[in-house]
Amino acid sequence: MTIEKKQSITQFGLTNLQEELDHLKSVKRKEVIARIKASRCFGLIENSDYETAREDQAFVESRIIAIETIIRNAEIIDTSKLDSQIVQIGSTVTIKEMPDGELETYTVVGSAEANPLGGSISSNSPIAQKVLDKRVGDQVEVTIPSGKITIQIKSIV
Template sequence: MMAEEKHYMTEEGKEKLEAELESLKTEKRKEVVERIKIARSFGDLSENSEYDSAKEEQAFVEGRIQQLEAMIRNAEIIEEDVESSSVQVGKTVKIKELPDEDEEEYTIVGRAEADPLEGKISNDSPMARSLMGKEKGDRVMVATPGGDLEVEILEVF
């Protein structure tokens, strides 16, 4: 059996996953079973789109439950190193893109918590991988799908 990979996350991120898991197990599962029961009552299952739809949703819910259980089981809680001034998982970094001077702020998190719209990027992302271990004032080249991007680290907190 292959060793399962670690899922890096904050304590808050783990709590969110646990809440989602609990909701899926206690509420969503029951809703889907009820939908299947109602769809079955319509008779012929061979041409019953409600039944097919409910079964697909059931498969999705069960798959997500398994995924969440594995992520929680293999959670590696990120302990923030407040002493360190370098970019690492759990830290927020403010950068300036060069030469256009656009400023961005990202919090480096584990893949399970990544939410780019919230400014949380995965430690596996090209940006985070390029910034890891660097410090305020460093200039870094980031390989992105759109080409190389030079950034300067303005702050790490």
Template structure:
């Protein structure tokens, strides 16, 4: 079975969602189903069918999260000494050499990626181009807009 890298924050977020699903949402849905049953004929009972459908989604999400956590290799970047090398979990500061624009990305697992919050997947072209490189290195990264040259200006373990 393959393990997938995940940051501590990503694992904690999944654990919180799982707890919410099991302790709040699941009991509410069971209650909704019981109430809808009391309304009589189940064939034409929209509330009953909606609650059963919601129950299916909830149980599916619980199984999905449990599977992800079961296959996760949780990496706590704070506990790894900072050598200035880009590895999974770090927050890397980049300078676009052509435009002099600075950008910061945290390299995270596929499920945690969120470009709006500058969290990029370890499997993205940018992250693949950065992994193994060190602070003050210049790297060329193939982007949809073409080849972009960056200088790695910082590597943080936070």
């Protein structure tokens, strides 16, 4: 028996995962099954439609299992109770690359709901790891793929 790790997640992230799970179970699963049935009419030997549908089915089923595991182990972060003086999971933090970089704003979230292009970074990311438990005005050095940068925390919400 394996011990499953708790997953920190905001209520917003949990709601999104529940919606994705509902869609996968009620829509995508049925679509894939229909594609498998339709492609069987052409036989199973060298049937690329059938193989593709089976691969899609495997993806859908594995994603369902992954989401159910996340939800089962979810530890909801109550963002209304966060201390705006210190960066925590659930905090929205504005940072500036020193000495004269642009301001960038990220919400630090659990890995299950990270979406860097959408402004949410995983608490396991290099930047989040360095800013967690820091305060406005603190500067930290972060190692990123392109090298080391120094960032300063400008605000925490």
